[in-house]
Every structure is written in C-alpha cells, then in structure tokens.
Amino acid sequence: MQGKTMISLLLASVILVFSGCSAADGNNTDVTGSKHEKEIFAMDTIMKLTAWGASGEQALEEAEAEIRRLDDLLSTGKSTSEVSAINRSGGSTQLSDEVRFLAERSLDIYEATDGAFDMTIYPIMKLWGFTGDDPACPSDDSIERTLALCGSDKVKLDNSGMVLSEGQSIDLGGIAKGYTGMRIADIFRKNGIGSGIVSLGGNVQCIGGNPSGKDFNCAVADPAAPHSSYLGFLKVNDEAVVTSGGYERYFEDDGVTYHHIMDPRTGRPAKSGLSSVTVVCRDGTTADGLSTACFVMGAEKSAELWRSGSYSFELVLFTDDGRLLVTEGLSERFSPDGDRGFEIIRKE
Amino acid sequence: MEKKRTAKGDILLIAGIAAAGIIIAAAVLLFSPHGSEVVVRVDGTEKHRLPLTVDTRMVINGRGGSNTLVISSGEAWIEDADCPDGLCIKTGRISRRGQSIICLPHRVTVEIDEGSGGNNHSSSADIDVVAG
Known part of the structure; x- marks a missing residue:
C-alpha cells in the first residue's frame, strides 16, 4: 500500500514538473500575439514578410498586392510597365507620381555620389547579360560605345515629364526594393502591426522591434559564405538594413569572377576594394541606393559621404583584405561574429 | 514511533x-537543442516541417524540377538539384535559426525555424533576419 502511494506520488510529481514546462513554452509563443508569415516571389527575388499581431493576415495580403502592383509598375522585364514604356519612347510626358518620385531620388543620389549610383546604367547591365540568364564578357569596344550613352546628367526631368537622351534607358531597380520595403512598413503600421520584418531578397526593412520587446537581431552576411556565415549582428528598430555585395550575382570566365554591380564610370564590375557594404537608415529607399553607391565608391569615399551629412545613415564595410569597418553610430549596436575585430569610422 | x-x-x-x-x-x-525545425516551402506554401534532430533525406518537388534535401547531425543542406544555377547546393549547410537555403528557379526555400516547442533562449545565434 505504502509502495503504491509512493509510486503514484512520484509519478504525479514528475508529471507536474513536465506539464509545468510545456505550459511555460506555450505561454512564450502567445504573449506577444500571433506570428504571420508569407513568402512571395517577385522582382526577380524571394521576399519574406513576417508580421506579429491580430491583423497580421490582412496586412500580409495587402502587402502582397502592393508588391505585385509595384513590380508591374517598375519592372524593366515587363513590357507593360511604366518604366518599359519610358524606355521604349525615350521618355514620358505623363509620369506617375511614384515613378517621378523614384527618378528624382535616383538623380539626387547620383549627384551626391558623383555618379556612383546611376539609373541609366541599364544598357550596360544588358550588354553584360545581367538582365537575363546568361551573362558574359562583352568586348571593350562595345562597353565604350554603350557607356558613352549612359549618364543621369543627360536625363531631363521637370514638370513636363522625363526626356532621355538618344539610346538611353533607365532602371529604377536600384532603389525599387528599398521603396517597396517602406511601402510595406506603411501597410503594416496602418493595420496596427507594431512588430514586423520584411526581407526583399536580403534587403531588410523592420517595423518596430522584436515582439519580445528587444531590438531585432539582424545578421550581416559574410561575402565568403553569404547563407551560412556572418560578419556580425546589428541591433535594429524601425530601420532598413541593405547590403550590397558582388556575391549576389556573378559569373566566371577564364578563372575571373565578374559580379553584377557596375561602376558607371568604367562600365565594368566595380573594383573599389570592398566586398560588401551594409547601409542602416530610417529611409529604405535611400539605404538601397547608397549601398550600391558606396560599394562602387570604396571605403574612403563612403566614409566621406557619411561625414558630409548629406544623408543620415550608418555603414558596415568589409574590405577585400578582410577589414571590418563600422561607422561610429553603430559601434554600440554592432557585434562582430566570433573573434573578428572591427575598426570604427569616426566623424573626427 | x-x-x-x-x-x-x-x-x-x-x-x-x-x-x-x-x-x-x-x-x-x-x-536541449532549440527544438529547431526545418521548414520546406514551395512557391510560398509550406510543404514539410521536419525536426533538425532527426536525420532525413528527401526529394523536394519544386517548380519545374527537384532538390534533394539532407538533414544530418543537426545540419540541413541541398545535396543535389537540377536547377540551372545550382546556387542552392553552393549555399552549403545551415543549422542556426533564421538561416535559409533558396532555390529561386524552383521556388523552393528551406529555412531553420524555432519550431513549435520554441523557447526564449536569446543569444547572438538567434537571428531574426539576414541582410545580404
């Protein structure tokens, strides 16, 4: 009798302890509201949207519709898009507000970066085959000829519309994903989502912070192994984080690697000594354009642009020779992975 | 007495x-390991949710082709695929929450998720998102 009592007590205590554990686990996932996720293939990439909160599903549906709408409006690959129409006609007298806004922003970044970001680089991208499936090295001659047509300084944009110069075509893809991220953030907020995260092919926009109350932990990909290794981790809240690196798209020819980020001054893949640039900025559109521009400009000019205060942003730079450079504003929010060290870029 | x-x-x-x-x-x-699960999606729809702790080999039928997923010793990777670029194979092994393998041509994604028994362990290994 005593033995039986003891055994049942023993069982009861063990069951109690374990049921206590699983109840605690259940609570952890529920306190902050339900998590809603969606994966969307658009703008030639994969987009992952996560929203926490009761109206998450509604927010995700509206976000998907917005992504499709913007893809249809801005894609150079869709003949029905407004951008394709502009490229066919060499301009437009009936610009939509959004295309005008994005073109103005592109021109603005073009000027601030001495042409390192250029929406008219599209013919060069086409020449290298980066707009299709089979990129290859063009001849020096064809590069020179095509490059002569490029240059945002030859584009006329005013109240009457946009006029491209002979042979020019534009691609707003350099800032389109950043802009899309911001539009999704607006949709999330409108739906009362205080915590969300959007990754548009590695182009990150976060809404608020982690539902646990902390900032989001955003890893920065290591160019040597972008999907499994990291340069470090950034604490971010209500910001965009955009990384540009030559590892995103490239091809090899005769043992040489050619990546897809073109230097508008040479018409060839940028060789600035940087293998990756990450921009942290409240404004996703700016972050997107600046990450490309800084990759083209190199560490020194990027630091100069940061110091100039033309834009409010922070940087994580990784050089070809393995140095990790972080601007002052991130020094408290960045932790390098493993035993990597990093240098701080100061305002001086 | x-x-x-x-x-x-x-x-x-x-x-x-x-x-x-x-x-x-x-x-x-x-x-215990984080109770991590390997989530397989095709064209945005979840097709499989597998524990990272159980060794598995399976063929994922993606859009216009297939990818062979292997889970072994707490790591997941694509061993073989008939996609044109093979980037999913080049991605290598993933094991940490937030990491993912993407096959854009087949619209297949393989992601490490915290799992239904997820807990609150917070460390630098817990990644919300990857920029890059």
Missing part, C-alpha cells in the same frame, strides 16, 4: 524525487 519514522522517510524521499524531477526538467529545457 516506527510508523512516524517511515512517514518522515517517505516525505524526504518524495521531496528528493521531486527535486530530481525539477533538476532533470531544467536540464532538458536548458541543454
């Missing part, structure tokens, strides 16, 4: 067992 001593002994024993139970439970919570 005799009876009383036995009762006291019982209580001590039960208390001891209960304490042991709590310690075991705490150890299970603290030292």
Whole structure:
C-alpha cells in the first residue's frame, strides 16, 4: 500500500514538473500575439514578410498586392510597365507620381555620389547579360560605345515629364526594393502591426522591434559564405538594413569572377576594394541606393559621404583584405561574429 | 514511533524525487537543442516541417524540377538539384535559426525555424533576419 502511494506520488510529481514546462513554452509563443508569415516571389527575388499581431493576415495580403502592383509598375522585364514604356519612347510626358518620385531620388543620389549610383546604367547591365540568364564578357569596344550613352546628367526631368537622351534607358531597380520595403512598413503600421520584418531578397526593412520587446537581431552576411556565415549582428528598430555585395550575382570566365554591380564610370564590375557594404537608415529607399553607391565608391569615399551629412545613415564595410569597418553610430549596436575585430569610422 | 519514522522517510524521499524531477526538467529545457525545425516551402506554401534532430533525406518537388534535401547531425543542406544555377547546393549547410537555403528557379526555400516547442533562449545565434 505504502509502495503504491509512493509510486503514484512520484509519478504525479514528475508529471507536474513536465506539464509545468510545456505550459511555460506555450505561454512564450502567445504573449506577444500571433506570428504571420508569407513568402512571395517577385522582382526577380524571394521576399519574406513576417508580421506579429491580430491583423497580421490582412496586412500580409495587402502587402502582397502592393508588391505585385509595384513590380508591374517598375519592372524593366515587363513590357507593360511604366518604366518599359519610358524606355521604349525615350521618355514620358505623363509620369506617375511614384515613378517621378523614384527618378528624382535616383538623380539626387547620383549627384551626391558623383555618379556612383546611376539609373541609366541599364544598357550596360544588358550588354553584360545581367538582365537575363546568361551573362558574359562583352568586348571593350562595345562597353565604350554603350557607356558613352549612359549618364543621369543627360536625363531631363521637370514638370513636363522625363526626356532621355538618344539610346538611353533607365532602371529604377536600384532603389525599387528599398521603396517597396517602406511601402510595406506603411501597410503594416496602418493595420496596427507594431512588430514586423520584411526581407526583399536580403534587403531588410523592420517595423518596430522584436515582439519580445528587444531590438531585432539582424545578421550581416559574410561575402565568403553569404547563407551560412556572418560578419556580425546589428541591433535594429524601425530601420532598413541593405547590403550590397558582388556575391549576389556573378559569373566566371577564364578563372575571373565578374559580379553584377557596375561602376558607371568604367562600365565594368566595380573594383573599389570592398566586398560588401551594409547601409542602416530610417529611409529604405535611400539605404538601397547608397549601398550600391558606396560599394562602387570604396571605403574612403563612403566614409566621406557619411561625414558630409548629406544623408543620415550608418555603414558596415568589409574590405577585400578582410577589414571590418563600422561607422561610429553603430559601434554600440554592432557585434562582430566570433573573434573578428572591427575598426570604427569616426566623424573626427 | 516506527510508523512516524517511515512517514518522515517517505516525505524526504518524495521531496528528493521531486527535486530530481525539477533538476532533470531544467536540464532538458536548458541543454536541449532549440527544438529547431526545418521548414520546406514551395512557391510560398509550406510543404514539410521536419525536426533538425532527426536525420532525413528527401526529394523536394519544386517548380519545374527537384532538390534533394539532407538533414544530418543537426545540419540541413541541398545535396543535389537540377536547377540551372545550382546556387542552392553552393549555399552549403545551415543549422542556426533564421538561416535559409533558396532555390529561386524552383521556388523552393528551406529555412531553420524555432519550431513549435520554441523557447526564449536569446543569444547572438538567434537571428531574426539576414541582410545580404
């Protein structure tokens, strides 16, 4: 009798302890509201949207519709898009507000970066085959000829519309994903989502912070192994984080690697000594354009642009020779992975 | 007298067992892997959710082709695929929450998720998102 009592007590205590554990686990996932996720293939990439909160599903549906709408409006690959129409006609007298806004922003970044970001680089991208499936090295001659047509300084944009110069075509893809991220953030907020995260092919926009109350932990990909290794981790809240690196798209020819980020001054893949640039900025559109521009400009000019205060942003730079450079504003929010060290870029 | 001593002994024993139970439970919570799961999606729709702790090999039928997923020793990777770029194979092995393998041509994604039994362990290994 005593033995039986003891055994049942023993069982009861063990069951109690374990049921206590699983109840605690259940609570952890529920306190902050339900998590809603969606994966969307658009703008030639994969987009992952996560929203926490009761109206998450509604927010995700509206976000998907917005992504499709913007893809249809801005894609150079869709003949029905407004951008394709502009490229066919060499301009437009009936610009939509959004295309005008994005073109103005592109021109603005073009000027601030001495042409390192250029929406008219599209013919060069086409020449290298980066707009299709089979990129290859063009001849020096064809590069020179095509490059002569490029240059945002030859584009006329005013109240009457946009006029491209002979042979020019534009691609707003350099800032389109950043802009899309911001539009999704607006949709999330409108739906009362205080915590969300959007990754548009590695182009990150976060809404608020982690539902646990902390900032989001955003890893920065290591160019040597972008999907499994990291340069470090950034604490971010209500910001965009955009990384540009030559590892995103490239091809090899005769043992040489050619990546897809073109230097508008040479018409060839940028060789600035940087293998990756990450921009942290409240404004996703700016972050997107600046990450490309800084990759083209190199560490020194990027630091100069940061110091100039033309834009409010922070940087994580990784050089070809393995140095990790972080601007002052991130020094408290960045932790390098493993035993990597990093240098701080100061305002001086 | 005799009876009383036995009762006291019982209580001590039960208390001891209960304490042991709590310690075991705490150890299970603290030292178990994160309960991570490998989530396979095709064209945005979840097709499989597999524990990272159970070794598996399976063929994922994506859009216009297939990818062979292997889970072994707490890591997941694509061993073989008939996509044109093979980037999913080049991605290598993933094991940390937030990491993913993407096959754009087949619209296949393989992601490490915290799993239904996820807990609150927070460390630099817990990644919300990857920029890059």
